[in-house]
Amino acid sequence: xxxxxxxxxxxxxxxxxxxxxxxxxxxxxxxxxxxxxxxxxxxxxxxxxxxxxxxxxxxxxxxxxxxxxxxxxxxxxxxxxxxxxxxxxxxxxxxxxxxxxxxxxxxxxxxxxxxxxxxxxxxxxxxxxxxxxxxxxxxxxxxxxxxxxxxxxxxxxxxxxxxxxxxxxxxxxxxxxxxxxxxxxxxxxxxxxxxxxxxxxxxxxxxxxxxxxxxxxxxxxxxxxxxxxxxxxxxxxxxxxxxxxxxxxxxxxxxxxxxxxxxxxxxxxxxxxxxxxxxxxxxxxxxxxxxxxxxxxxxxxxxxxxxxxxxxx
Amino acid sequence: xxxxxxxxxxxxxxxxxxxxxxxxxxxxxxxxxxxxxxxxxxxxxxxxxxxxxxxxxxxxxxxxxxxxxxxxxxxxxxxxxxxxxxxxxxxxxxxxxxxxxxxxxxxxxxxxxxxxxxxxxxxxxxxxxxxxxxxxxxxxxxxxxxxxxxxxxxxxxxxxxxxxxxxxxxxxxxxxxxxxxxxxxxxxxxxxxxxxxxxxxxxxxxxxxxxxxxxxxxxxxxxxxx
Numbered sequence: 001x002x003x004x005x006x007x008x009x010x011x012x013x014x015x016x017x018x019x020x021x022x023x024x025x026x027x028x029x030x031x032x033x034x035x036x037x038x039x040x041x042x043x044x045x046x047x048x049x050x051x052x053x054x055x056x057x058x059x060x061x062x063x064x065x066x067x068x069x070x071x072x073x074x075x076x077x078x079x080x081x082x083x084x085x086x087x088x089x090x091x092x093x094x095x096x097x098x099x100x101x102x103x104x105x106x107x108x109x110x111x112x113x114x115x116x117x118x119x120x121x122x123x124x125x126x127x128x129x130x131x132x133x134x135x136x137x138x139x140x141x142x143x144x145x146x147x148x149x150x151x152x153x154x155x156x157x158x159x160x161x162x163x164x165x166x167x168x169x170x171x172x173x174x175x176x177x178x179x180x181x182x183x184x185x186x187x188x189x190x191x192x193x194x195x196x197x198x199x200x201x202x203x204x205x206x207x208x209x210x211x212x213x214x215x216x217x218x219x220x221x222x223x224x225x226x227x228x229x230x231x232x233x234x235x236x237x238x239x240x241x242x243x244x245x246x247x248x249x250x251x252x253x254x255x256x257x258x259x260x261x262x263x264x265x266x267x268x269x270x271x272x273x274x275x276x277x278x279x280x281x282x283x284x285x286x287x288x289x290x291x292x293x294x295x296x297x298x299x300x301x302x303x304x305x306x307x308x309x310x311x312x313x
Numbered sequence: 314x315x316x317x318x319x320x321x322x323x324x325x326x327x328x329x330x331x332x333x334x335x336x337x338x339x340x341x342x343x344x345x346x347x348x349x350x351x352x353x354x355x356x357x358x359x360x361x362x363x364x365x366x367x368x369x370x371x372x373x374x375x376x377x378x379x380x381x382x383x384x385x386x387x388x389x390x391x392x393x394x395x396x397x398x399x400x401x402x403x404x405x406x407x408x409x410x411x412x413x414x415x416x417x418x419x420x421x422x423x424x425x426x427x428x429x430x431x432x433x434x435x436x437x438x439x440x441x442x443x444x445x446x447x448x449x450x451x452x453x454x455x456x457x458x459x460x461x462x463x464x465x466x467x468x469x470x471x472x473x474x475x476x477x478x479x480x481x482x483x484x485x486x487x488x489x490x491x492x493x494x495x496x497x498x499x500x501x502x503x504x505x506x507x508x509x510x511x512x513x514x515x516x517x518x519x520x521x522x523x524x525x526x527x528x529x530x531x532x533x534x535x536x537x538x539x
């Protein structure tokens with residue numbers, strides 16, 4: 001015996017027609033993959049921004065025979081490097097110009113020359129220029145410098161920055177494609193589950209239709225069920241992906257702008273501190289993932305059921 | 314009110330033979346019609362058409378003042394279907410639901426308040442003699458009980474049109490008579506009733522106009538011309 005008025009109000013019994021295990025588990029797996037793809041996309045985007053924003057604004061200038069005197073047009077005497085520094089004073093406001101000191105130069109060359117005394121070597125002077133954001137190097141800078149100080153070499157890191165940015169953008173596109181694929185598979189899985197549910201409840205749906213149930217009512221009942229399963233699956237998949245993501249974050253710490261204390265241990269000492277380093281856009285995307293999964297399930301089911309109902313007048 | 318003007322219905326392709334052909338008849342509001350004819354004459358198909366489970370392929374059909382056509386908006390058909398009560402030959406109950414939940418369905422689909430639904434359901438189940446069986450799942454009912462549940466579900470929302478396909482098949486003689494009295498009462502109260510049956514004694518007991526179908530064509534329209 002049951003209660004006269006049960007909670008199963010329309011006989012669709014969708015918990016049996018669309019059981020928890022299959023759709024839930026498959027969406028959880030898709031959620032897991034999507035979370036990893038999102039992390040990849042977020043990382044690629046951060047690298048792209050960093051490389052384009054950082055390296056592109058850097059300029060390295062080499063001045064051979066730096067301390068050799070140079071006569072200027074107005075007759076005053078100066079050295080080659082001072083002449084270059086004087087020319088660099090015309091760069092946009094906010095540009096930081098720094099001539100590397102002998103110890104800095106030695107540290108820079110240490111991988112090639114070792115810790116030897118290199119004062120006897122005819123090393124050029126190295127000037128590092130950091131341009132303010134949203135400014136660019138004047139096109140005529142290299143010509144001007146070479147006209148005033150022949151032999152000056154200007155290395156613009158933007159060329160490398162462009163290449164690295166292209167690489168990061170291709171990684172970003174790959175991550176986007178992976179996300180699209182995961183979304184497509186989730187749509188197909190939901191469609192198949194909905195079709196199975198419709199097949200098993202065909203007669204009951206026809207009866208409900210005959211009793212005056214609208215398309216939106218029937219589609220809404222199915223869609224609510226798949227959306228609930230999709231949300232649960234998406235949430236489980238995202239939570240499951242958090243552990244490997246945090247480990248990846250730990251491993252990627254040396255490449256981040258604010259590196260964590262240590263990367264020697266596989267497991268982090270302070271999980272809380274590690275979690276705090278998750279970029280805000282990635283955290284937001286991960287938080288939205290279960291809702292997106294629920295929406296994909298809801299929308300797919302709505303379309304499938306409404307199309308199926310069109311065969312009934 | 315039902316008004317059919319040269320209505321035909323084909324199953325499938327347009328060049329296939331019509332299941333129902335050139336039907337023209339009218340049943341006024343509050344009218345009662347027996348729907349008679351041999352097996353395979355098209356009685357169930359006509360009831361399905363009147364219940365808007367199928368749409369006419371030719372001709373014009375008006376149900377409860379609303380003209381039903383192929384191009385009709387689905388929402389309008391849903392609203393119209395909610396004003397029709399149908400008793401199917403195979404009952405079409407929800408097997409897992411209790412008797413009360415089955416009977417409550419049409420009201421729930423109209424979003425009536427739950428306390429009102431429960432009052433209505435208890436009253437009508439008492440009336441059809443199932444007052445003590447409210448909590449029994451439909452799949453545990455006898456044939457007669459299932460039929461009475463289906464009848465209760467068809468009339469609980471006080472439809473303007475009641476269609477019944479062999480509604481007394483599984484009923485005892487006394488219950489059949491009681492059901493007939495109920496249909497006559499509903500008809501007197503302004504509900505249009507169409508009952509398809511093979512039971513001649515039933516037809517003799519309640520003498521009302523009839524529609525006689527043969528091979529999908531109307532042989533006798535009961536004297537009412539559209």
